[in-house]
């Protein structure tokens with residue numbers, strides 16, 4: 424493998440700040456889409472197109488036709504999350520840098536580095552021709568913002584998902600040298616809760632002691648939505664939560680995961696929180712969450728200002744698990760906010776984006792080929808696991824009946840969405856070889 428060239432090419436991709444949740448980066452998202460389209464053309468794809476959006480297009484491509492060969496739909500995303508806080512990065516997020524065998528950049532693991540593996544594994548090298556597989560590509564630019572564009576597209580044109588299997592590499596091994604396939608993804612309900620307490624801000628000396636304070640009301644409201652021991656306080660919220668079977672819980676005990684190590688090396692905090700009567704893996708994979716992402720309003724500038732804020736907003740989200748439904752949870756959250764706020768407070772809830780949870784059965788023969796590919800390249804097959812994160816469009820990708828294979832070549836310490844995101848170079852090279860092996864197995868054996 425010409426690793427110098429590959430590293431140069433991936434770095435070009437990573438240098439594009441394709442932050443989908445921030446409109447000032449629309450042109451960068453478009454540029455990242457162009458980069459993907461260029462790669463698809465180089466692989467000999469016909470019909471490379473930008474679909475459904477000018478700023479965050481879904482990149483579609485159809486690989487060279489191989490009569491009689493199975494069809495594989497490859498999904499990934501070229502958009503990334505915002506890189507802040509910037510001053511916590513050792514090197515800037517969009518200036519890819521290699522240190523200690525790791526490539527540091529926003530998107531290195533989530534998901535540009537993995538999309539790169541999926542594509543480079545197809546490249547013919549030397550006497551070797553491309554694998555005997557009919558490829559279809561759907562590489563989107565809005566995954567980190569709820570995938571609205573792709574959802575709409577698949578609703579109008581469900582035939583895009585027609586394939587013998589769908590392959591997604593947007594996750595990690597469960598531990599170093601332990602590749603995984605994922606049987607569930609959590610869903611997400613992302614919302615802004617705003618409270619308004621007066622017509623405008625008030626002098627805290629003139630009015631303090633008698634006027635309501637929006638931040639205080641918001642803090643109390645948020646405090647009521649989750650108890651200190653981690654129970655989410657929305658009526659009916661847990662009714663649809665399906666507990667994993669005893670057998671599944673038992674398999675998690677055999678995974679190389681230690682709660683104390685998780686606290687010490689991954690969370691790096693003083694203690695773990697949440698529902699203590701459940702194991703940490705069950706809390707991460709099979710139970711819903713409520714998180715506060717940020718609170719704005721009032722005075723947050725430099726210095727001091729004595730004011731009673733009239734309005735405050737919290738960005739929050741709930742992670743959902745099978746069989747919860749986004750639409751139901753939206754109603755439950757809106758109702759709870761209304762019920763828990765005192766009469767003198769005006770509240771509103773705005774839903775920004777979300778996703779239903781996803782469940783995939785890993786019994787289809789295609790999973791055996793993926794397992795074999797990992798065995799051949801990294802010496803261990805895939806363990807079934809669950810994912811705490813979300814990929815909104817997964818249920819829609821499976822609607823056509825093809826098995827959706829959720830896997831990845833990242834590691835648990837890649838720091839997705841956080842400062843100093845990285846991808847280990849060994850994972851990158853192994854990843855290319857694993858997917859190359861998988862494509863060959865799929866082409867030779869079929870499914």
Ligand code: BES
Nearest residue numbers: 533567568569593594611810811812813
């Ligand atoms: N690749 C992640 C999803 C993921 C992360 C799966 C970790 C398994 C383990 C994806 O890019 C992601 O971050 N999704 C968002 C979706 C949301 C913004 C709708 C997420 O989970 O927050």
Ligand code: MN
Nearest residue numbers: 500533534593
């Ligand atoms: Mn991702």
Ligand code: MN
Nearest residue numbers: 504533567839
């Ligand atoms: Mn992500």
